[in-house]
Amino acid sequence: MITILCLEDESEVRDAILRDLRPFESHFRIEAAGDAADAAALLGDLAKDGDSLGLILCDHRLPGESGVDFLTNINADDEWRHSRKILLTGQAGQQDTIRAINHGGLNHYLAKPWNPEELRNAVRDQLTTFVIEQNIDPLPYLAILDAERLLEKIRSIGAP
Amino acid sequence: MTRSSPPTKIPAKSGSLLAALLAYLLPFLIELPGLSEAGHRLFSVFLLAVVLWVTEAIPLFATSALVILLLVSTLSQAAAPLLWGLPDGFSSGKAPDFTFYLNCLADKVLILFLGGFFLAAGAAKFGLDRNLASLMLKPFGTKPSRVLLGLMLITGILSMWMSNTATCATMMAVVIPLIQRLDPTDRFRSALALGIPFAANLGGMATPVGSPPNAIALAALKQSGQCSFPQWMMFALPITLILLATTWLVLLTLFRTRTKNIDISIKPKWNQSTPAWIYYLTASATILLWMTETLHGINSFIVGLIPITVLLATQVVNTREFRSMEWDVLWLVAGGIALGQAVAVTGFDRWIVGLINWNSVPGYALGGLLATTALLLSTFISNSAAANLLAPIAVAVAINAGSSPVAAIASVALGSSLAMCLPISTPPNAIAYATGAVKTRDMAIAGLAVAGAGAILLILLLSTFMRWSGIH
Numbered sequence: 001m002i003t004i005l006c007l008e009d010e011s012e013v014r015d016a017i018l019r020d021l022r023p024f025e026s027h028f029r030i031e032a033a034g035d036a037a038d039a040a041a042l043l044g045d046l047a048k049d050g051d052s053l054g055l056i057l058c059d060h061r062l063p064g065e066s067g068v069d070f071l072t073n074i075n076a077d078d079e080w081r082h083s084r085k086i087l088l089t090g091q092a093g094q095q096d097t098i099r100a101i102n103h104g105g106l107n108h109y110l111a112k113p114w115n116p117e118e119l120r121n122a123v124r125d126q127l128t129t130f131v132i133e134q135n136i137d138p139l140p141y142l143a144i145l146d147a148e149r150l151l152e153k154i155r156s157i158g159a160p
Numbered sequence: 161m162t163r164s165s166p167p168t169k170i171p172a173k174s175g176s177l178l179a180a181l182l183a184y185l186l187p188f189l190i191e192l193p194g195l196s197e198a199g200h201r202l203f204s205v206f207l208l209a210v211v212l213w214v215t216e217a218i219p220l221f222a223t224s225a226l227v228i229l230l231l232v233s234t235l236s237q238a239a240a241p242l243l244w245g246l247p248d249g250f251s252s253g254k255a256p257d258f259t260f261y262l263n264c265l266a267d268k269v270l271i272l273f274l275g276g277f278f279l280a281a282g283a284a285k286f287g288l289d290r291n292l293a294s295l296m297l298k299p300f301g302t303k304p305s306r307v308l309l310g311l312m313l314i315t316g317i318l319s320m321w322m323s324n325t326a327t328c329a330t331m332m333a334v335v336i337p338l339i340q341r342l343d344p345t346d347r348f349r350s351a352l353a354l355g356i357p358f359a360a361n362l363g364g365m366a367t368p369v370g371s372p373p374n375a376i377a378l379a380a381l382k383q384s385g386q387c388s389f390p391q392w393m394m395f396a397l398p399i400t401l402i403l404l405a406t407t408w409l410v411l412l413t414l415f416r417t418r419t420k421n422i423d424i425s426i427k428p429k430w431n432q433s434t435p436a437w438i439y440y441l442t443a444s445a446t447i448l449l450w451m452t453e454t455l456h457g458i459n460s461f462i463v464g465l466i467p468i469t470v471l472l473a474t475q476v477v478n479t480r481e482f483r484s485m486e487w488d489v490l491w492l493v494a495g496g497i498a499l500g501q502a503v504a505v506t507g508f509d510r511w512i513v514g515l516i517n518w519n520s521v522p523g524y525a526l527g528g529l530l531a532t533t534a535l536l537l538s539t540f541i542s543n544s545a546a547a548n549l550l551a552p553i554a555v556a557v558a559i560n561a562g563s564s565p566v567a568a569i570a571s572v573a574l575g576s577s578l579a580m581c582l583p584i585s586t587p588p589n590a591i592a593y594a595t596g597a598v599k600t601r602d603m604a605i606a607g608l609a610v611a612g613a614g615a616i617l618l619i620l621l622l623s624t625f626m627r628w629s630g631i632h
Contacts, residue, residue: 143596148333154591155284155329156484 036065071104176217196249224495275464276369319363328588348417357588373547394629496548509556531575581607
């Protein structure tokens with residue numbers, strides 16, 4: 001199963017994000033972590049279960065390792081390089097943001113406070129790209145992700 | 161925070177593989193009276209193909225490769241030095257050379273079909289399908305019933321030349337925004353979501369390049385009759401059109417709407433580049449030559465080579481696109497062709513036909529039986545696999561019963577394209593179901609109505625349409 005990982009230390013904020021992502025629950029495994037160490041342990045679990053990481057939704061200011069540092073670390077790992085990465089933060093400076101783009105493989109930046117619809121659109125868009133780029137069968141995701149882009153993919157790969 | 165263990169399919173697969181092995185061994189254990197040794201060996205391969213094509217324990221095209229390998233190594237001259245040696249009982253008295261089976265991988269029908277792939281590849285590359293759709297939709301206005309009719313006609317016409325799946329994917333992308341704008345309780349959403357896949361399935365019947373079962377049918381006819389490209393269209397196109405109209409009425413009756421207007425405006429973006437123009441001209445010339453075969457006498461197989469050559473030579477279809485053609489479909493069809501040839505040379509066809517006294521069966525009943533069998537089988541398995549299994553037998557049965565082999569084989573090909581009751585019946589159905597806009601129950605009811613109408617139509621009118629197109 002494709003997983004969405006949400007890395008956010010404040011529990012109320014985390015709950016709000018998870019609530020906004022509820023429409024994706026039917027098709028994706030959604031995991032949440034409070035700090036980078038927690039997230040790294042979850043990634044270990046994913047690898048063990050044979051699940052892929054489709055998307056990380058990451059805050060920057062965290063206890064311990066920062067969000068941008070965490071993104072940079074996992075972007076250097078072949079296993080997670082292709083996972084889509086969204087930074088959802090109010091407190092990343094220009095330097096951190098540049099680092100996230102150049103070395104963390106950042107795909108999308110969302111500022112706090114976020115608009116739930118905007119968040120869902122970004123998640124939908126990034127996961128659609130993940131399914132297309134990783135050559136995952138698009139059919140199961142037609143109803144939940146960007147159908148137009150997935151149909152384009154189906155047209156190009158064909159079927160018996 | 162859900163946890164799920166990865167689904168495991170391995171037990172089901174090994175069960176199917178074991179069943180395939182047992183099926184293969186069965187004819188070695190039972191002596192069938194009247195069937196030659198060669199026929200027994202062929203029966204083994206046939207049973208194995210049935211199990212593997214039905215269960216899809218290995219990919220469909222892999223089964224084709226296995227079928228060809230088994231035929232070469234047990235039923236050709238290549239078997240002579242092997243442990244099991246050459247069997248007796250070939251119809252010609254002598255086992256064929258191994259190339260008899262290998263050549264199926266480059267059968268002329270496959271070249272024709274590859275020509276069709278090139279037309280489709282260009283259409284996708286330059287957005288021709290989408291542009292044509294926007295152009296042809298305009299005259300239909302905004303009344304929901306008219307919009308549905310327009311969408312279905314365009315889908316049907318595109319699907320005559322492109323794969324059913326590609327057509328359905330293109331047109332669903334047009335329809336999904338319309339569906340989303342309708343009220344969620346409006347039943348007309350189902351009509352739109354079903355109209356596209358059904359029209360794609362039906363459009364595929366109309367030309368020899370429309371759908372793999374048609375190619376399989378043409379290949380099976382090779383020895384026993386002829387059917388040119390325009391002849392095929394002359395009997396199949398009326399059936400497609402009547403069924404499109406029927407489907408339209410069925411959908412309008414089942415799914416009424418309160419909506420007064422559906423605004424559909426897709427802006428065409430015509431690609432005017434030189435490669436696009438080379439493609440437009442080549443595609444038009446190819447289709448024109450196919451449809452006028454009777455006038456100029458250049459057979460459709462040779463014409464199929466024209467788009468392949470022109471589009472490759474001009475680099476309009478580049479290396480990457482050439483590599484990503486649906487070669488798996490060609491191999492799947494090739495396996496069926498090889499199996500059909502083997503059925504004929506081993507005398508298996510005469511033996512299986514001889515089990516029933518066909519003289520007492522009238523022609524229309526025979527066609528109806530074949531069409532219904534194909535329809536039922538392909539509801540659950542791939543249309544091409546169903547045609548692969550039924551085509552060789554259909555030809556033999558028809559010849560034995562003294563009726564037209566073309567009619568018999570067309571019943572199989574068209575019948576297998578009628579299967580559209582379930583999401584698994586065809587890839588277009590699977591796409592429509594996956595969008596979430598249609599329930600299985602609605603698909604089953606509408607699909608049954610269309611399939612039923614289609615089967616009746618084939619039984620009553622196919623032979624008439626065939627007479628009109630000069631096939632006896």
